[in-house]
Amino acid sequence: MTPLALARPALAWIAAALTALAATAPVLATSTPAALASAPAQSAQLDPLDSPRWEDMRKAFFEGATVVFDERIKVVGPSVAEDSLNVPVTVDASAVPGVEELIVFADFNPIVKALRFEPGAAQPRLGFRIKLQQSSPVRAAARTADGVWRVGGAWITATGGGCTLPSVGSGSPEWQERLNEVNGKLWPRLDGGERLRMRIIHPMDTGLAAGIPAFHIEEIVITDAEGHTLSRIQPLEPVAENPSFTLDLRALAPGARLHIAGRDNNGNRIDAWVTR
Amino acid sequence: MRTASTPLRRTDAAKRPPAAGSGAGSAPARAPAGPIHRMARAGERMSVVVQRLSMPGRVLAILWTCLLLLAAPTHAETFDYRLQARELAPGAWVIVGLKEDFSFANGGNIVNTGFIVGREGVIVIDTGSSKRYGEQLLAAIRRVTPLPVVLVVNTHHHPDHFLGNQAFPRETLAALPDTLAAIRSEGEGFNANMYRLNGDWMRDTEVVVPTRALAVGRQRIGGRDVELLALGGHTIADLVVVDHDSGTVYAADLVFHGRTPTTPHADIPLWLAALDTLERLPTRLWVPGHGEPTPDTRALRQTRDYLGWLAQTIRSGAESGQDMTDLFQTPIPQRFAGMALAKEEFRRSVVHLFPAAEQSVLEAQRTPTPK
Ligand SMILES: [Zn+2]
Numbered sequence: 108m109t110p111l112a113l114a115r116p117a118l119a120w121i122a123a124a125l126t127a128l129a130a131t132a133p134v135l136a137t138s139t140p141a142a143l144a145s146a147p148a149q150s151a152q153l154d155p156l157d158s159p160r161w162e163d164m165r166k167a168f169f170e171g172a173t174v175v176f177d178e179r180i181k182v183v184g185p186s187v188a189e190d191s192l193n194v195p196v197t198v199d200a201s202a203v204p205g206v207e208e209l210i211v212f213a214d215f216n217p218i219v220k221a222l223r224f225e226p227g228a229a230q231p232r233l234g235f236r237i238k239l240q241q242s243s244p245v246r247a248a249a250r251t252a253d254g255v256w257r258v259g260g261a262w263i264t265a266t267g268g269g270c271t272l273p274s275v276g277s278g279s280p281e282w283q284e285r286l287n288e289v290n291g292k293l294w295p296r297l298d299g300g301e302r303l304r305m306r307i308i309h310p311m312d313t314g315l316a317a318g319i320p321a322f323h324i325e326e327i328v329i330t331d332a333e334g335h336t337l338s339r340i341q342p343l344e345p346v347a348e349n350p351s352f353t354l355d356l357r358a359l360a361p362g363a364r365l366h367i368a369g370r371d372n373n374g375n376r377i378d379a380w381v382t383r
Numbered sequence: 384m385r386t387a388s389t390p391l392r393r394t395d396a397a398k399r400p401p402a403a404g405s406g407a408g409s410a411p412a413r414a415p416a417g418p419i420h421r422m423a424r425a426g427e428r429m430s431v432v433v434q435r436l437s438m439p440g441r442v443l444a445i446l447w448t449c450l451l452l453l454a455a456p457t458h459a460e461t462f463d464y465r466l467q468a469r470e471l472a473p474g475a476w477v478i479v480g481l482k483e484d485f486s487f488a489n490g491g492n493i494v495n496t497g498f499i500v501g502r503e504g505v506i507v508i509d510t511g512s513s514k515r516y517g518e519q520l521l522a523a524i525r526r527v528t529p530l531p532v533v534l535v536v537n538t539h540h541h542p543d544h545f546l547g548n549q550a551f552p553r554e555t556l557a558a559l560p561d562t563l564a565a566i567r568s569e570g571e572g573f574n575a576n577m578y579r580l581n582g583d584w585m586r587d588t589e590v591v592v593p594t595r596a597l598a599v600g601r602q603r604i605g606g607r608d609v610e611l612l613a614l615g616g617h618t619i620a621d622l623v624v625v626d627h628d629s630g631t632v633y634a635a636d637l638v639f640h641g642r643t644p645t646t647p648h649a650d651i652p653l654w655l656a657a658l659d660t661l662e663r664l665p666t667r668l669w670v671p672g673h674g675e676p677t678p679d680t681r682a683l684r685q686t687r688d689y690l691g692w693l694a695q696t697i698r699s700g701a702e703s704g705q706d707m708t709d710l711f712q713t714p715i716p717q718r719f720a721g722m723a724l725a726k727e728e729f730r731r732s733v734v735h736l737f738p739a740a741e742q743s744v745l746e747a748q749r750t751p752t753p754k
Contacts, residue, residue: 183708189647189734195707234706266579290745294704302704306745351741353706382748 152176156244156260160214167219168210168248173255179203180259182211182245188265193347196263197234198224198247203257206231208250213263213345215243217315221345226354228337229329230300234353238313238345239265282308287324289367289379293359301359303329305381306351309371313344324350327369327377331359334366462515462584464492468523472629474500474607477670478523482642482723485543490584491516491577494543497633497670498524499626504533504605507555508624508633509672510547512577514588517547533605537593538635538672539618540565541648542573548591556593559613561620566592597622614661616654617644617672623661630667637661640674640682641721643728644689646735651694658687674723689719693732701740707733 154161155176165174179202188194200206209224209231217240224233231249239245246260291305307324314321327340342350359365362383369377468476480494491512498520499506505524510517524532537545537558545566548556558566570590578585601610610625617636624633636645637657662680669683670676700710710733715725 183711185711185730185734189731193734193738195711195734197706197708234708236707266576290742290748292704292745292748304704304706304741304745306742351706351738351745353704 156246156262158214158244160244164212164214164219164246168212169256174248175255175257177203177249177257177259180247180249180257182247182259182261184245184261184263186262186264188239188263191239191265193236194239194245194263194265195234195236196245197232197353200231200247200249200257200259203231203249203251205251206249207252209233210248211237211246212248213237213239213243213245216240216345218313218344220343221245222343223341225339227339228357229303230355232355233340235342235350236347238311238347239263241265282310287369287371287375287377289377289381291365291367291379291381293363293365293381293383295383296355299358301356303354303356303365303381304351305367306349307367307377308349311342311344311346311348311350315344322371322373324369324371324377327352327367329354329356330366330368332364332366337365462490462586464490464511464516464519466492466516466519466523468498468527470527471668471670471676472626472631475626475629475631475668476500476524476527477676478520479675480543480673482674484724484727485512485577485580487580487582487584489581491543491546491581493673495670495672495674495676496520496547497624498527499605499607499609499624499629499631500528500530501533501605501607501628504531506604506607506609506624507532507535507551509538509544509635510535510551512543512546512581513585514547514549515584515586517550520547521550530605535593536597536611536622536624537562537566538622538624538633539620540569540573541618541636542570542577544635544672545570545593546574546577546585546588546590548593549587549589553591553594556591557595557597558593559599559620559622560596561615562618562622563593563596565619566590601627612660614657616650616652616657617646618648621657625664625666630665631670632661632664632666632668633670634661634672634683636672638669638671638682638686639689639722640669640671640677640685642671642673642723643719643725644686644693645728646693646732649732649735651690651736654690655687655694658683658690685722689722692716692719693729693736697733697736697740701737701744707737710737 179200181199182196183199184194184196198209198211200209206226209226210220211222212220221237222235237245242262242264244260245263246258248256248258250256285308288308289305291303294302296302309324310322311324312319312322321344323344323346324342327342328336329338330336337356338354340352364380364382367377367379367381466478468478470476476499477495477497480492481489483489483493485491485493494509494511496511497508505528507524511520532551532555534557535548535551535555537548540562570592574588574590577588597611599611599613601608608627610627612623612625614621614623614637621635621637623635623637637654662683668676668678669680671682674682696713697710711730713729715729719725
């Protein structure tokens, strides 16, 4: 015998009505965002990442150019940034033939643009680490010879406090002595190409912290031993401290080495060789 | 302007946001449990009461139930962690937390806390994730014994292990010296992060740094034969409490069980060495920092197995030229599939541990090359 079995009809009605009312409440609460999300697309250019900043991004980077969203342009990274100062991302446009230039930007970063990459003799694919001020789309845009920009990206949740303590001993005399030092290595790839990984010692200051001016690497040029330019990377402030880069180049002759040259925005030079 | 010879340098403190780190790592905030779930729970509680009432009383009670269904206080709204103390052996108690990340739904109840009841007093091992947790832990102790709390230890500086300190007398709070220093320097950042992750459960929670530095070794505390061990590897300092009277070891976060170990401040070789030390202890019962206690060393062995695999995976990834995003794709071996949050914690650990592995591989190339 349950208590409700004893209830009079009127009471049962009240109970039923109240229960029904209660039951509909969560449905109403959740139906609003669902309805918004399923609204019919306004145009082919509706941002798949649904960022309120997209229109600003489009104006800033692609005004006057043709720009399309393209799922073949990938940004691979964590969905949640564990360390907001070191968020690993790999931007990959290798599914699109003929990419001449890649740019990477994060809509909600105080400095939006993170990097420009001319792959040249490398795959249009670059691994590096970005600083994120808050949750943001991280996007890659790839330009082909016809001038069309193809854009892909992913939301990365960064909670500001989501940073672990980095173990970088910068600020020390050793850091100053090692500024722009390159530590790199080449690995043969199974597909016959060559993988280049390198880490360059540099604070990559954004200029947004009080009293600390922007101080960052602005160009890295990778050439072969004969002096032919293979690839060019132009990092900006949002690239993480002591930046590391991963590139996949075409096959090199056994024993070949690569020259890494470049400079930061204060004119300090980068000049190093990398071997297997 | 800077020059090459005298680059201006900011201090790290000026630039870095507070560290998030957390006992179980940090996580995005999740929505609280849905209303339907809550109502069911409130209904269950009410029906027990209703059966004992007279007919008019029943009518009122049913109406009251219906009203409560609309505005049911949930354990999330009453902020009741529902801590259940379990006696593993005479005088050796544990409160086992959920094998989850911090969330609005669990309020940070993801950690194991413990207490040992001696003839003269109580030793408390970790105070939980918030002021409320600490208060409810003390209430759980009071349901078991009226004896005074004589010692409260924070096993390490992760926030789910010390943010309940407010509930206990200041003079009873103690930790290893490096833990005190770490709470002092990182505690506020952790606390801010915990408010973000756990929401209102954290209300009024403040960092209380223990004043006493613990003396390690075997000693009588509260009339109990206990041993304090200073180890490390999960963090800079990890305290283990051994209750020799019952053969129980409170291993804190050096041992995880059925829940993937977290590594925001880990030194894996040191951690593995600590596990070797622990395995030699003549104890029967093991209380991990997260996950179910065990009557044998299986939790310890699981932790060691996972950490060994993790370190090896990251090292060989760095040596073979992989980047972090390549490592993210590593399949988790089947033997770890049953551990909660395996995929999430593995990715976090890659972020924590890969940069050092990468640096050592790349700097091994540091021989000067001809220009
Ligand atoms: Zn911990």
